[in-house]
Amino acid sequence: MIDGMEHLPTTESAVAALVAVAAEYAREIEVTHDIGADQTSRRSAAGLGVTTDPDGSLPHEAFAEFGGVPRVSVRLFPEDDALITVDTVECPDIPRDDVPAFLRSVFGGLAHVRARRFPPGYRLIVPLPGDRAHKELVPMVLLTPWLSSRVR
Template sequence: MDHSHEHLPTTEAAVAALRVLAARYAREIEVTHDIGADQTSRRSAAGIGAVTDPDGSLPHEAYAEFGGVPRVSVRLYPEDDALIEVEGIECHDIRRDDVPAFLRSVFDGLAHVRARRFPPGYRLVVPLPGDRAHKEYVPMTLLTPWLSSRVR
């Protein structure tokens, strides 16, 4: 069985979904692709100097940046997870399948920042399907105007 393109359709499909979202929310989108283990930012499976994964496939990573406010970028990893950055706040380990829902929550204004009095602190809360939510700590120094406007 030939697995040489195993990762490509998934990353391509994910990128296509990001382009659809960008169009729906009238946001500009810029996408860059890194293909091959020597190009991608993290490889657990491939050895140093290896260009393919042990199964012979080329790892494919993509980075997408959306225009407008809030500032949002998405890095799709070959391992089927993603890093989404919202106004400089890094949200790690987002399942690739959750990426479109995560972005819709942000662009639809459902994402908010929860303030805690004691100990003082902020968390970015992004609702996901199935009564789940991604929560990420927000240092006070990183509270941008957009994040501040989302504080509840």
């Protein structure tokens, strides 16, 4: 259990958690759904007109965009992971259960950018529960005003 959230077994429960986080931080949220193997991004090899996986299940993917600064989007995949984009930085392979905590760190001001002198570079650091953190390389050319304001 993370931040009082139970395991998010379905895309619908994960979307409900995103909506709750958006309400908590007074953010607008827009969600679109892709349902069926012929619609989801990781199943482009599905044949024409094939909507189910080989096991007969109907894969469900969702994409959410949050209003405000920083610009944040979340793509929830049927495989229990997500791609979160914070401004220009893509954070792939985030476990679905960590998504609400990840967003709370970003919206709550805990996420920051660490600058390194040698070799020069930047990393987006997003603290997660249990003394964990997601770290993602930020190319200098992708530093936005919001990312620059978070450099430590």
